[in-house]
Amino acid sequence: MFSFKSVRTVVSDLLLLSKELRTIEFMFAFVLVVIIHSLRQKKNHGLPIWPILGMLPSLLLGLRSGVYDWLTKILNHQSGTFVFKGPWFTSFNYVVTSKPKNLKYLLSTNFSNFAKGESFNYIARDVFGEGFFNSDGVAWLLQRRAVSAAFHSNEFRSMTVESLVDLVHRRLFSILDNSIKSGNLLIDLQDLLLRLSFDNICILAFGVDTGTLNLGLPNIPFVKAFEEATCVTLLRFFTPALVWRAMRFLNLGRERRLKTSIREVHDFVDEVIHTKKKDILSKSTRDKFGSNILTTFIAMKDDKGSSVPEKILRDTCVSLILGGRDTSSIALAWFFWFLDQNSVVEEKILAEIYRIVGERETGSDKGGTEANLVVMPEEVKRMEYLHAALTESLRLYPSVPLEFREVVEDDVFPDGTTLKKGTKVIYSIHAVGRMKSIWGKDCMEFKPERWLTDGKFAREPTYKFTAFNGGPRDCLGKDFAYYQMKFIAASIIHRYRVKVERNHPVAPKLSLSMYMKYGLKVTISSRRCEN
Numbered sequence: 001m002f003s004f005k006s007v008r009t010v011v012s013d014l015l016l017l018s019k020e021l022r023t024i025e026f027m028f029a030f031v032l033v034v035i036i037h038s039l040r041q042k043k044n045h046g047l048p049i050w051p052i053l054g055m056l057p058s059l060l061l062g063l064r065s066g067v068y069d070w071l072t073k074i075l076n077h078q079s080g081t082f083v084f085k086g087p088w089f090t091s092f093n094y095v096v097t098s099k100p101k102n103l104k105y106l107l108s109t110n111f112s113n114f115a116k117g118e119s120f121n122y123i124a125r126d127v128f129g130e131g132f133f134n135s136d137g138v139a140w141l142l143q144r145r146a147v148s149a150a151f152h153s154n155e156f157r158s159m160t161v162e163s164l165v166d167l168v169h170r171r172l173f174s175i176l177d178n179s180i181k182s183g184n185l186l187i188d189l190q191d192l193l194l195r196l197s198f199d200n201i202c203i204l205a206f207g208v209d210t211g212t213l214n215l216g217l218p219n220i221p222f223v224k225a226f227e228e229a230t231c232v233t234l235l236r237f238f239t240p241a242l243v244w245r246a247m248r249f250l251n252l253g254r255e256r257r258l259k260t261s262i263r264e265v266h267d268f269v270d271e272v273i274h275t276k277k278k279d280i281l282s283k284s285t286r287d288k289f290g291s292n293i294l295t296t297f298i299a300m301k302d303d304k305g306s307s308v309p310e311k312i313l314r315d316t317c318v319s320l321i322l323g324g325r326d327t328s329s330i331a332l333a334w335f336f337w338f339l340d341q342n343s344v345v346e347e348k349i350l351a352e353i354y355r356i357v358g359e360r361e362t363g364s365d366k367g368g369t370e371a372n373l374v375v376m377p378e379e380v381k382r383m384e385y386l387h388a389a390l391t392e393s394l395r396l397y398p399s400v401p402l403e404f405r406e407v408v409e410d411d412v413f414p415d416g417t418t419l420k421k422g423t424k425v426i427y428s429i430h431a432v433g434r435m436k437s438i439w440g441k442d443c444m445e446f447k448p449e450r451w452l453t454d455g456k457f458a459r460e461p462t463y464k465f466t467a468f469n470g471g472p473r474d475c476l477g478k479d480f481a482y483y484q485m486k487f488i489a490a491s492i493i494h495r496y497r498v499k500v501e502r503n504h505p506v507a508p509k510l511s512l513s514m515y516m517k518y519g520l521k522v523t524i525s526s527r528r529c530e531n
């Protein structure tokens with residue numbers, strides 16, 4: 001029998017339940033509306049915008065899957081520009097672009113309104129200080145002028161030729177020959193190329209032979225520390241400032257590793273500067289590699305007769321290593337990976353080398369098939385197809401994939417995007433090289449021919465091919481880099497066949513420079529055996 005009381009309890013329980021159900025229903029509906037609303041933002045903004053977190057969840061997913069391709073996909077979808085909105089109440093917002101007309105405006109037309117800026121300078125200051133990659137105004141201009149004068153001197157050019165012959169023919173070839181003798185061992189070509197360009201820039205810029213490409217491939221702690229430092233610095237750009245600053249303050253995680261790496265990088269460079277200064281003062285040892293950028297910097301005096309401060313010397317050296325070591329070796333690693341999949345291109349490069357060295361005057365080393373052939377500087381310059389193939393590789397895998405700027409005064413991009421003073425701008429060099437609107441439907445294919453007109457290399461404007469930047473901040477080492485890359489590539493291709501390991505994983509690493517994340521594992525065989 002039901003009592004009146006128990007019926008009342010059941011009814012009140014049911015009422016309570018239905019109230020709770022309604023609350024749950026309401027919350028569910030609310031969450032659904034928020035999700036639908038956030039996802040619908042994707043159509044207009046390129047990414048969902050979530051309450052409080054903004055676009056951060058998508059960025060975290062993008063960082064996991066590969067940030068360069070992720071950005072390129074959004075940029076292609078958004079016709080070349082989108083605004084990244086970070087969490088509420090933070091300044092973690094960016095205008096991201098890859099539109100040529102915006103780039104022309106930013107790099108050249110209104111260059112002075114797009115600085116490296118205070119916030120980016122702060123992010124990279126721990127590693128690069130006030131070095132030319134990380135400074136604006138007078139500090140940048142003075143370093144640029146000094147580096148430019150050194151790069152364009154005849155002495156620098158002839159030293160480049162000399163040191164490359166030694167590094168490639170004596171050191172690199174010994175290692176490659178050894179690997180053949182030992183039964184075609186797997187080698188990491190990217191690692192060898194990085195060692196080569198590191199030794200080369202240290203010889204040319206500092207007059208110091210670091211010998212990382214010597215037989216036995218010695219471990220130099222500086223190298224690992226440098227790679228770690230550039231990697232963590234890039235991650236800071238994609239982390240809300242509050243988070244990475246807190247991690248730095250508490251000495252946690254990657255910020256802790258960064259601190260150790262920076263110490264090692266600075267110790268190495270300080271030691272180089274200290275030794276050079278001692279050499280100059282004592283004059284007891286003659287500089288083995290003649291004058292170099294560092295000795296020029298040490299000797300420089302301002303109007304008041306003061307020398308360049310030690311800190312600026314260090315910052316310039318660290319920037320020179322970044323510019324000189326990573327860029328051209330990484331570009332070569334991607335290039336050899338492309339060649340492995342494009343045997344026709346490799347054959348064309350080989351044919352070009354044979355044709356050009358075959359035209360040498362009688363009496364000189366004719367040796368198109370000569371094993372020890374040393375390619376001469378004038379011959380390197382005439383290698384138009386090789387130049388095109390390297391450029392094509394850089395289009396798809398630019399050594400510097402992303403660039404960062406800050407807007408100085410309120411402005412508007414030519415595509416109509418509003419830029420408030422202090423807006424942070426990222427331009428994706430990686431995306432510019434992969435836009436259908438610039439390169440056509442076959443933009444993802446590796447085709448050196450797209451750079452050739454009547455067999456001659458035809459350059460594109462710098463705001464379409466931005467691998468070397470453009471305008472007043474364009475790459476000062478471009479000619480040097482092309483010479484170095486062409487000389488190394490021609491020498492290797494002429495003498496060896498390079499085969500990439502089957503199923504070798506290939507992906508770009510997240511860092512300031514676009515290393516191959518897993519290196520480039522290859523086997524080498526001698527072409528002599530084929531003739």
Ligand code: HEM
Pocket residue numbers: 132133144147201320323324325327328331394398399400403466467468469472473474475476477478480481
């Ligand atoms: C494939 C090879 C290279 C590529 C793709 C490349 C790319 C670039 C890019 C994108 C910039 C602009 C950086 C910025 O403003 O933040 C730059 C600047 C610069 N690069 Fe290169 N670079 C290469 C090789 C080199 C080499 C080998 C050197 C020197 C040994 C060098 C020296 C410089 C210098 C000094 C600047 C500073 C320009 C300035 O801020 O005024 N680069 N390079």
